[in-house]
Amino acid sequence: MLRARIQFSFYVTGLLLCFLATVMVLPAMVDLAFHNPDTVVFLESSLATFAVGALLAVSNRSERPPTGRAFYYLLTVVSWLALGVFASVPLALSSVKLDLVDIYFEVMSGLTTTGSTVLVGLDGLPPGLLLWRSLLQWFGGIGIIAMAMIVLPALSVGGMQLFRTESSDISGKILPRARQVATVGALVYIGLTVLCAVALRLAGMNGFDAINHAMATLATGGFSTHDASLGHFNSVAIEVVTTAFMAMAALPLIYFARFIIEGRRALARDRQVRAFLITLLAAILIVTLWNAAFNHMTLAVALRHSSFAVTSVLTDTGFVTEDFSAWGSFGTGFMFFLMFVGGCAGSTAGGIKIFRWQIMLGAVRNQLRVTLSPNLVAPLSYNGKPVDTPMLAAVQTFFFLYFLSFSVLSLAVMATGLDFLSASSAVAQAMANVGPGLGQTGGPAGNFAAVPDSAKLLLVLSMLVGRLELVTVYVVLMRDFWD
Structure with a gap:
């Protein structure tokens, strides 16, 4: 066998x-x-x-x-x-002369749609190489769509079995099989990429930059053709377009098919989408008010920079226009914790995912209610579907493995010589497939060229473990798997 x-x-x-x-x-x-x-x-x-x-x-x-x-x-x-x-x-x-570790780091960062880079002087690199980086992210995104819609629900990874029945419900109205559901997701992905490229071109980018940034945006990857990322353009129009498409890329791709058919009812039915949009708007409001109050920005400037940065980090895209590590301890810390939230299941976004946070918060609330009233029966449900014991255990296992992996990998990266902030932020962004780090990695606008090779290999492992939803990797490492 x-x-x-x-x-x-x-x-x-x-x-x-x-x-x-x-x-x-x-x-x-x-x-x-x-x-x-x-x-x-x-x-x-x-x-x-x-x-x-x-x-x-x-x-x-x-x-x-x-x-x-x-x-x-x-x-x-x-x-x-x-x-x-x-x-x-x-x-x-x-x-481009890079050693083997740097090359593998760059490529895995692309395929996992992380967006961290070791390349310096992007503005002068050959166009084919820049396109190759973008293509790796974009096709990596297609692989992620297939995983999120077919493989992970079938394997019951981290509570993803919740979306196995959801796909069946959709297929009864729109499509006959889960494979075709994934096909619709891929078509939506392609369509949004084309729309994003056209919108960026109209906003002022040249055609080559528009195509590359559109692919990186819909893949929630963050590779740019310029060292300064989106800050190179210094354009409100480009930032508005990119912010909108980053947010769309973090929504379940099949949601757009539902929205076309059902209209606003699709939003009313999907707790995950509502929670993501509320979280996004609340985070933008908090960071905007912080920057306006404590970082000497007008409200308009604070809204511009905060909305872009928050959307970029929450969706795990990683584009940069401003160095948010200069926004004070609260601003930097808030952005750091946003890395753990993630986007929606069924999208190309990384991180823990909104639905898992909702299930865990619901389980904690129910446990507190039962503690107060021991005879209370408090069943847990999500989007009208029961969350049974195996599903809850899968979500709890995912959380435990995620933070255990984060802790162990952070300590391992610290052992290579990086300080606490640099190591923990590097592992956090790698596991969540965000891109920019903090501290010795040069901040959000920097890169990982100066990071020791041993740390880069640990970060490649972090990217892979995070993108494959942890359990997929750890199961293969078990002795029982090979018996």
């Missing part, structure tokens, strides 16, 4: 590598148009990746996948790691 799992995992990974090789042709075409010699690099990388992918697929071909959940855990981890290795090849061969 184990051999069958590994064999089919290699088969699917081979197919994914063939797809990755095809995508490499796009930056090759861009470099060709700009007469950049890296065209050859991308074409060679594409051929090599396709050859390995085809070999894996042909030599491990199987008629049907193994039964049981174990195969899907293994496939998810193996495919993500393999894609990271082969997506690194163009960077390794390009005119």
Whole structure:
């Protein structure tokens, strides 16, 4: 059985590598148009990746996948790691000279839609390489959509089984199968990306920047084509457009299909979307008032900078226009804690996710009520569906693993030489797939080039663990999995 799992995992990974090789042709075409010699690099990388992918697929071909959940855990981890290795090849061969650790950090940051970078001088990099970074984030986002809508609910990871029945309810009205639900999510993702690119172009970006930033926005990734991120443009119109699309990217993609069909009733039915929007608006209000009162900003300027920064961090996108580490201890601390909140399940956003916070708060409230009245029966429900004991246990396990992992990884990064603020913020942003750190990482507008290689590898692990929802990775590390 184990051999069958590994064999089919290699088969699917081979197919994914063939797809990755095809995508490499796009930056090759861009470099060709700009007469950049890296065209050859991308074409060679594409051929090599396709050859390995085809070999894996042909030599491990199987008629049907193994039964049981174990195969899907293994496939998810193996495919993500393999894609990271082969997506690194163009960077390794390009005119940009980076060591292997930096290359893998940059690529995994893209695929997990984290957006942390080790590259300096983005404004002068070859256009094909800039596009490659954006494509990694954007296609990483598509992989996340598939995971969030099909794989994680089926595996009951961290309470995601709650959305397995939700997909069935939707499919009864709109679509016949969960796979088609994911297809609708992907189409919404593509449509929003196109709309975002058009809106950014109309707001003043050139076409190349608009396409790259649109992909990074909808992937909630945050890679930019400029060292100063969105601050490079210093444009209110661009910031308004980006803020709006960052917020949309953190909503469940299937929600947009519901909204088209049901209108405002879709908002009334979805507690997660309501809670996310309320949290976003409340956080913007708090930070705006803080900046206006204590950071010598007019109300309009405070609203501009606060709304962009809060939306960027809460949605785990990571674009920057202002250094929020200069907003005082409360402002910096507030933004740090926002990293743990996250967006909605079914979106490309990272973090703990709004629905888990709602379930945990509901469980705590019920426990307090039972403590006051021991004979009280207080069932827990979410969006009209019962939250049973296994589902609650899955959410509680996720919280425990999340903060245990955060603590252990923070201590490990501190052991490499970073101070407490730098290490804890770096791990927090990596696990939540946010992007900017604090302290020795150069602040929100800085990068991770000066971080020790050992710390970078720990942060890559943090990105992967956070993006794959912890349980998926830890199950594969259990001895029982391999028995």
